[in-house]
Amino acid sequence: MASDLNAQALARYRNDFLREVEERVDEGEWVKMCMQCGVCAGSCPFGPHWEHSPQKLFMMIRAGKRDEVLQSDSMWMCTSCYNCVVRCPRKLPITTIMHGIATYAHRLGLAPKRQPTRDFSVVFWENFTRNGRANEMRLMLRLWFKDGIGAGIKKALAMKNVGLGMLRTRRMSPFEIFGGHGVKDVKGFQAMIRKAQEIEDRRRGFTK
């Protein structure tokens, strides 16, 4: 499914990656307005830890480096602190664009495998769309055990005291594991999510 979407996008946009981003990425039409001043790169608290700063990502988009951008793990590192957005002299919604590129890369199946933010996002989305409320117990267990039983037990033991404390103060219920509680109209909620996705897909040109 994802690779089909990628092939479709490649056929549709050929070498014009900037146009692809403008049409398919949330707030992507802003990318051309970047003036390469580098204030975002200098403002980012994670600056030294990512391979490509927003400034570089925008330049790569303009240079048509499709694979490098979509396979980059840099935009997954964004913590949404909004420092860059506040400081950008051209008022680009950089944080939104970062998440937009990440989402698009994920959608096409090009995002880096086993990228922790991506993994968390996938788990969280599934967990939360199931009945409209985040199920903390299940979310936690899935994240702990995603790397295997051994690794899961290790993490659980490491967090043992925190967990017991939360149980004792009733901040966490062990019964959540059996399904927990959801919103009143779960079916309606899921229909709403589906509809939103449908609209978004149409708007981004994934479907007619």
Added chain:
Amino acid sequence: MAEMKTAAYVCQGCGLGERLSTRQLAQVAQKEGKMALVREHGFLCSEAGVQSIRDDIEKEAVTHVAIAACSRRAKTEAFSFPTVAMSRANLREGVIWSQPDTDAARETTQEMADDYVRMACAEVKKMKVPAGNPDAAHNTRLLVVGGGISGMTAALEASKAGYRVMIVEKTGTLGGWTGTLWKRTPAHEPFEAPADTGVAAMIQAVQADANIEVRVGSTIARTSGAPGRFSVEIAAESGGTATEAFGAIVQATGFSPYDATKLPELGFGRTPNVLDQAGLERLAREAAAGSTPIRRPSDGGEVKTVVFVQCAGQRDASGVHLPYCSGHCCATSIKQAMYFKDANPAIDTVVVYTDLRVPGNGEDFYRSGQSKGVTFTKGKVAAVEPTGNACTVRFRDLILDEDATIENADIVVLATGQVPNSGVDIEKVAQNEPGEWQSDPGSVLNLAYRQGKDLPMLRHGFSDSHFICFPYETRRTGIYTAGPVRRPMDITQAVEDATGAALKAIQAAENAGLGRAAHPRSGDLSYPMVRLDGCTQCKRCTVECPFGAIDEDEKRYPLFNESRCRRCGTCMGACPVRVISFENYSVDTVGAQLKAVDVPDEFSEKPRILVLACENDAYPALDMAGMARRHYSAFVRIIPVRCLGSVNTIWLSDALNSGYDGVMLMGCKHGDDYQCHFVKGSELANYRMSKIDDTLKQMALEPERVATCEVAITDTERVARLIDEYAAKINELGMSPLKGFA
């Protein structure tokens, strides 16, 4: 003027009466200053005080007035007596405000004030009332050289102000560079799209203006004279010359694009598809005339990709090409990219830049270019390789830090820089000897001046002007440059520049008519006088005058053109036989002041330091130090000078011979980014002082006895510190051994 009658007035206001014994000051003026009339007044700048001086001038026939009150820079309107010679003793800013109000300081403060009174009395007796330039002529017609947008603007603005103008244009039509453009970068809100150049309307306005005459196809064969009386021979291409008279000149000769054939690595000359910006304008105009899109020059093919190479042959650190930024080219490339984008958004336009610089409202235009989809890539182009009908552009991507290429560019536009059309470099060509003057076809103005045919340049061929304070002034009085001949600029800036230059030219012509100096001593009626029988024809005055005011006559004596003179006194400082003077400023007026100071003997522990301070920057800084109550050594005696360039070395040897322990010279910054109001004055002074060590050695004095320092008008805190540091140094050196011999 009739018999000299002197009068001194001592003010007691502003705390002078409390801090000083004005009685004693009056006695000093009377006994030592030998003033015929001495009066004290409680509030001298009041109406009553000023009236008492006026009464003395009228009823007592006083001709020379010494006023002991505040700085000569204060109360200038109250103390304005144009019919008499006047000196000012600076007791307020220079004494009571710059000295601590303590019992311990009382004695030295009073001594300082006594000395300033002695100095003012001595000075005024050597002064005369300036009579004004006898050689003044009043012609207010302006000559504008160059019929481009700058020249036409200057002419139209001058005409609007009611002055007659003649435009002389070398080519056959008005319009200049702007006339060759298809469209211009926008000058008005919302700064979004290329706009009409407006040149056609402007040419119409010029032709319809009864105040403006136009000579196209003409050049300047000879310019002689001075402000108010320029005589200009205008040679027509068709043959024949006409001589016209003008009061002032605006040179708006513009620029030529840098020769792109020097950039073969960027493909220029190797394929018609690589153009400079001028070439693209030509294509755009041709396409517009035929109502077709712009086509690929090599084969008329459709254009799909256009690359703009910024800084082509400019901002070059290697020294091969232009080292500077021409300022307009980024916006011009954005404009040209829009020629394509506006016609067909599917055309790829890439601007490869290192730093995008869009002065003025260009940021809006840049943003508009971005939203129209012009791609901006930060990179440095290494090569443009033509293959067939396409070009490959190789560049270093400066953000991604890697080599990159753009294949299949149909058109590549090189943003080359502006080279000023400033005529001959007078520093590099030999000057004609007197009587052997010949015009030079490479010269713009063909000035019949001893110092050369065109305006002096500062750097890169642009005319020299005082960048911070007087941008339109050149180093030839009454001749103003406007537009890209002065510095690189775009159309909007050139229009503003031309307006300013036109108004300055009007001012200069009017001032010349009144026999007064142009800036920065505007209104000054004094002018240099020379006692030719003492002249040794050393030519130092002709060579060193920063403004080319002095020619040589057939007998090789200096020939002063008063209207060209800015009254800085650099000639006076240069003259080794001291035959040049002004009526109110001379070797004697300063010499008498420094000799009037009472120099205590070597056992007094009271050294005396003479400070010669430039009146433009250093002296105001000292005044402001006083206003801010920044205290400095009581052992200095400060004399303002018109420019450090006017300092004659005789003053230094006189001072040291009279037992001063040190001499400080305070002038403006010199060098390429000079701040000297007279351009070369402080530089010349510095050069002269570098030679003074020998003199000091002969006098068996330490070289530290003379110090030169640069003081800016803002250095109010530093100037006090400089004085104290120098006083401490003199203290270390000990007292001058020459005391008591004078």
